[in-house]
Amino acid sequence: MTARLRVPLVLLLVLMVQKSVLEDIHVHDVRPDALLLLxxxxxxxxxxxxxxxxxxxxxLLADMFVLAPLGLSAMVFALVGFAVGALQAGLLxxxxxxxxxxxLVACSMGVLLxxxxxxxxxxxxxxxxxxxxxxxxxxxxxAALAIPLVRVTGWALxxxxxxxxxx
Amino acid sequence: xxxxxxxVRPRFVLLLLVLTAITLLTLDERGxxxxxxDRVRGDARDAFAPVRDATDSVLQPVxxxxxxxxxxxxxxxxxxxxxxxxxSLRGQASQAQxxxxxRQALLDQLDLTYVGxxxxxxxxxxxxxxxxxxxxxxxxxxxxxxxxxxxxxxSGAGLVGRVVEVSHHRATVLLxxxxxxxxxxxxxxxxxxxVANGEGSRSPMDVDLISRDTKVSKDEVVxxxxxxQSVFPPGIxxxxxxxxxxxxxxxxxxxxxxxxxxxxxxxxxxxxxxxPKS
Numbered sequence: 001m002t003a004r005l006r007v008p009l010v011l012l013l014v015l016m017v018q019k020s021v022l023e024d025i026h027v028h029d030v031r032p033d034a035l036l037l038l039x040x041x042x043x044x045x046x047x048x049x050x051x052x053x054x055x056x057x058x059x060l061l062a063d064m065f066v067l068a069p070l071g072l073s074a075m076v077f078a079l080v081g082f083a084v085g086a087l088q089a090g091l092l093x094x095x096x097x098x099x100x101x102x103x104l105v106a107c108s109m110g111v112l113l114x115x116x117x118x119x120x121x122x123x124x125x126x127x128x129x130x131x132x133x134x135x136x137x138x139x140x141x142x143a144a145l146a147i148p149l150v151r152v153t154g155w156a157l158x159x160x161x162x163x164x165x166x167x
Numbered sequence: 168x169x170x171x172x173x174x175v176r177p178r179f180v181l182l183l184l185v186l187t188a189i190t191l192l193t194l195d196e197r198g199x200x201x202x203x204x205d206r207v208r209g210d211a212r213d214a215f216a217p218v219r220d221a222t223d224s225v226l227q228p229v230x231x232x233x234x235x236x237x238x239x240x241x242x243x244x245x246x247x248x249x250x251x252x253x254x255s256l257r258g259q260a261s262q263a264q265x266x267x268x269x270r271q272a273l274l275d276q277l278d279l280t281y282v283g284x285x286x287x288x289x290x291x292x293x294x295x296x297x298x299x300x301x302x303x304x305x306x307x308x309x310x311x312x313x314x315x316x317x318x319x320x321x322s323g324a325g326l327v328g329r330v331v332e333v334s335h336h337r338a339t340v341l342l343x344x345x346x347x348x349x350x351x352x353x354x355x356x357x358x359x360x361x362v363a364n365g366e367g368s369r370s371p372m373d374v375d376l377i378s379r380d381t382k383v384s385k386d387e388v389v390x391x392x393x394x395x396q397s398v399f400p401p402g403i404x405x406x407x408x409x410x411x412x413x414x415x416x417x418x419x420x421x422x423x424x425x426x427x428x429x430x431x432x433x434x435x436x437x438x439x440x441x442x443p444k445s
Contacts, residue, residue, distance in 0.1 A: 019215070020222040023295055029368045030299050049177035056184045064211035065297035067331060067339065070204050071191030078184045082177065111299070118300065121192055125346035126300050130367065134299050 003158040007054065010156040014038050014149070015061050025141070030134050032141035033107065034149070035062045039077040040106045041146065041153040043084030044099060050157060051088075055081025069121055076117060080110040096147070103146035108139035209334030213309070216337055219294070281325075281390075281402045286440040288312050292433055293337070302345040302368055303328070306436060309336045317398060319439045325404030325427040326350065326391060327436050338438070342430055343405065344368050351392040352405050352424075357381050360392045363405055363424060371409050374422040381420065383411035389424050400441050 018034040025031060035058040042058075043051025059077030063070045084106050091098070112135050118126035195204050290312075294305040308314045310333055320327045320340045328348065332339035341348055348365035352374060361376040377383065387408045393401020406424030413420045 015215075016218065016222045019219050019294065019297070020225075023297065031296075033299070047177070049180050052177065052181045052184055056188070059188075062297070064208050065215075067301050067303060067341070068298065069192050069195040070208070071188040071195065074191070075185055075188035078181060078188065082181045085177070115300070121196060123300070128346065128367070138299060 003156065006156040006158070007057075010152055011038070011054075011057055011061060013152075014058070019065070027137050027141070028133070030137040030141075032145060033062075033111070033138050034142075034145065035059065035073075036077055036080065036107055036110045036138070037103055037142040037145055037149055038153065039081035039110075040084050040103050040142070041099070041150045042157070043081040043086075043106075044088050044102055044150060045153045046085065046157045047088060048082045048085030051081030051083075051085035052078045053081075054153075055079070068118060068123055068126075072114065072118055072121060072123075076110055076114045079113065080106055083109075099146040099150040100143040104139045104143040107142040108135040111135035111138050205332070208332065209309075209337075212305075212332075212334045212337045216293075216307075281404065283400075285400060286313075288314055288438040288440060289435065290314075290338075290438060291435055302342040302348075302365070302430075303331070304340050304342065304433065304436075306338050306340055306438070307336070308438060309334050309338050311335045313440055314338045314438050315440075315442075317442065319399045319403065319441055320436050321403055321439060322428050322433060322436050324429070325406075326399065327428055327430070327433065329398065330438060340436065342368075343426055343428075344370070344372065344430060350399055350405060351394055351397045352389045353392040353401075354381065354383060354408075355388045355390060356384065360394065361422070363389065368430070371423040371425050372406055374424055375419065377411070377420045377422045379413045379418060379420055383408055383420060383422055385409070385411075388427070396443055398443055400439065 014034045018032075022032045022034055038058045039051060039055030042054035046054070055077035056074050059074035060071075062073040062077070066073070084102060088102075112131065115126040115128075115131045115135075191204075288308050290306040290308040292304045293307045296303045297305075306314075306320075314330060314333055316330055316333050318330045320329060326343055328340045328342040328345070330338050331341040342365070343350065343363075344365045344367060346365050346367060350363050351360060352363045353360050354377070359377055359381045361374045363372045363374045366373055374389065385408055389405050389408065391397065391399040391401055391403040391405060393399065404427045406426045409423045409425050411420050411422045
């Protein structure tokens with residue numbers, strides 16, 4: 001199976017897990033965001049370009065099921081995937097803690113960016129006192145899911161000589 | 168040269184993706200292509216509905232397990248409380264049959280009496296909010312069952328929310344606690360009208376426009392006002408007054424209400440096939 005088939009398959013699989021399992025897991029009404037995490041993992045495994053493209057696709061899928069304007073998640077996830085990929089280029093060696101640590105930082109930034117950009121496009125209720133708490137809780141839950149998802153993303157994107165992750 | 172091209176390409180791809188996202192956002196916000204976007208979203212939800220139903224049955228136990236792990240402390244406390252409750256209930260077992268029959272008769276009498284003869288569509292909640300930024304639920308009824316955008320959604324206790332997105336077989340209900348939700352309300356004792364606004368899932372709703380001279384008592388029931396152009400029919404219970412006070416110099420009272428419906432434990436809801444009279 002080529003990467004062109006495996007990537008959409010993983011996207012659908014992550015969407016299914018998000019809608020079936022992760023939506024029922026919540027801490028203070030905050031749920032993990034596996035599609036945002038997938039963008040982070042794609043950036044970590046495949047670099048900036050792959051991170052941006054997979055992030056855009058994951059965001060577009062997420063946009064199908066929310067009330068926020070179409071394209072908001074797509075833009076945020078693409079930016080997060082790109083940023084992680086650009087920073088990943090500077091990594092010299094792999095360590096087991098790098099994916100969860102990256103997920104922790106990138107997912108919290110992603111949630112904050114989603115809130116701020118949402119307010120810019122008219123969803124002013126997104127910027128609220130609980131935004132920081134939401135960002136931290138999503139980041140913590142996503143960090144816990146980062147190690148398995150980075151492996152799945154590595155399988156989806158296929159082998160590449162210079163790839164640091166997954167090991 | 169080739170190295171420079173490789174370095175520029177990811178930025179060019181990102182720029183293209185961001186521009187595409189901005190185009191989609193503009194189309195959706197301006198309403199130019201909103202019917203196309205609504206249709207695409209509706210089709211996506213319909214297409215995903217059977218997949219979700221199938222995966223639910225397989226993956227739900229996994230979700231329940233993790234939910235149990237996360238809420239272990241709550242479950243332990245609830246378990247102790249239930250054991251205690253069970254003990255007392257055993258003592259009442261002999262009277263239970265009669266009580267159940269009486270309760271059922273009462274429930275039949277009370278079954279959405281505030282709704283009157285408005286046609287109803289009963290539905291089951293199949294999913295909670297897909298985003299951490301909205302308070303909504305997805306129900307298993309859509310346009311094929313007569314559900315339309317804007318219809319009020321209620322439960323046995325009172326107002327739940329309104330339909331904001333609808334496809335053939337699914338609909339999304341915005342819960343009344345969502346920060347974008349507003350409803351015209353009337354105080355049951357004084358008949359004064361105001362506007363109740365959602366403030367988030369764990370916060371009471373604020374009621375605006377209640378005059379400082381109005382007498383508001385704690386636990387007073389607040390119902391939908393149903394004034395002209397209101398998107399809800401009159402008389403649906405919305406909440407109970409938690410607090411009412413007038414800050415110094417203010418022209419209106421700060422009234423807060425708790426929704427009468429327990430939104431955390433909803434399983435079935437009723438869509439009212441009602442639209443405001445023009």
